[in-house]
Amino acid sequence: MSSNLEKLDLVPPDKVKGFFGSYYPPPELASHFINNKLEEIYSVKRVHIIVNPFAGKKNGNKIANLISQELQELKIDSITYTTEYANHAEKIVSDISFETGDSLMSVGGDGTISEIITGLLKRKDSSSDSVPLSIVPSGSGNSQANDMEVADYLDAMQRMTVGNLRKMDVGKVTFMVDGKEQIRYSHNLVGWGLGVDANILAEKMRFLGPIRYDLGSLMSIIRGKVRKAKCYIDGHLIDSSFILLLIQNTKTGGDRLTLAPMAHVDDGKMDLGIIYHISRFQVLKLFNQLKASGSHVWNPNVEYYRFKNLVIETDEPTAINVDGENLGTTPLEVNVVPSAIKVFH
Ligand SMILES: [Mg+2]
Incomplete structure (x- = not known):
């Protein structure tokens, strides 16, 4: 599969003066959704x-208790499911008998949303076309809710x-766990390299609280x-050290x-940031x-790119992170599934 390589050429704005010299201001944040058409009510x-x-x-x-009480007052039925182990939310969603007017609600973080949409999109029926998702932030990472x-x-x-x-794209992520291929649907991010190393270290320092993330990164x-890899962006190979x-x-x-x-x-593509082999100081x-x-x-x-299909191949299996969870290793493939789920906005 090969299509045009979409590289974002970013032009920095004028520097602004600060206390410690001049610096580039942060970029303006893009709108979360670019498609303003209301999907439905x-x-x-x-x-x-x-x-x-x-x-x-x-x-x-x-x-969840507060929510179900409020829903009762609004004469809306609710069923609460509590997850007990990793990937339990995926299993719960795969077993639900959906009816007209049903919706899903995630009370957790980005990892919980990831499990829910994976359960929804792996179903044999077409529930993902009809059942929308409500997102309640209560995790340590709430990127989707923040955005x-x-x-x-x-x-x-x-x-x-x-x-x-509104409709939202997700990434169909194929990776390896103990020599077996696994699939997870990602709504937030997929990481490889330094960010994953930092996350693995941070998890080992949970007792330190939020500062563990900075410390893990440092x-x-x-x-x-530095790792060698073959990265295929919509079929275009970058063979380098990253x-x-x-x-x-x-x-x-x-x-x-x-x-x-x-x-x-909802642009039908995912953004890719690349940092090649540079010095620790940089x-x-x-x-x-x-x-x-x-x-x-x-x-x-x-460097920034946008893609529909991405493959990362390495000589040795290396850790990957999907929506904040260290789930498995390379080889990795990400296929963008445009407008895959519906969310309340
Ligand atoms: Mg996108």
Whole structure:
């Protein structure tokens, strides 16, 4: 499969003067949706609330209780499901008997949404065409909710009862776990390289709280692991040594980092950021620019592409991250599925 290679040539704006000299201001954030056409207005009759009680501040059950009480007052039925193990949400969604007027609600983080849409899109029926998803942020990473500007559960409920739907792209991600091919649908990001190293380190330092993410990143930068890979972007091969490859559907990722400020979730493509082999000092500079709300995009050491199909091949299996979870290893393939799910907006 080969089509035109879409590379984003970004022109930096004029520098602005600050206390410590002049610097490039962060880019303007792209709109989450570019298709302004209202998909439909949905009348919700029953809500399947799927709660990850371990996510984020571990208050998912409390929030789900409040939601079902409020829904009762609105004369909307609800069923609450609590996840007990990894991938349980996927299993729950695959077993639901959907009826007209049903909707799904995710009470968790980006990983919970990822499991729910995977369960929905793997079903043999066409439920993903009809059953919309409501997103309640209660995870440690809430990138999708952040980008959609969903403030809290009340905001999510209000959107659901108003019923305005938008369609969203997702990525069909094929990767390996213990020599077996696995499929996960991604709504947020797919990472390979430095970002994954940082996440794996951070997970080992959970006791440190949110600072573990910065510390994990810094330690990974100092270690400076560089990997050779073959990266095929819509069939065009880049055979090189990389610090990282980062695929984004949403603009933000991780702990509210603006990784891909230009990304839209409904343009039929995903954004890819590439950092080739550069010095640790240059990576550190990039990391600081990233922390300063996204001005890393002007750094000449970052390349941006948009694609429909992406393949990463490595000599040795290397770790990948899908929507914040370290799920498996390369070889990796991502196929964009345009307008795959409906969300309340
Ligand atoms: Mg996109």
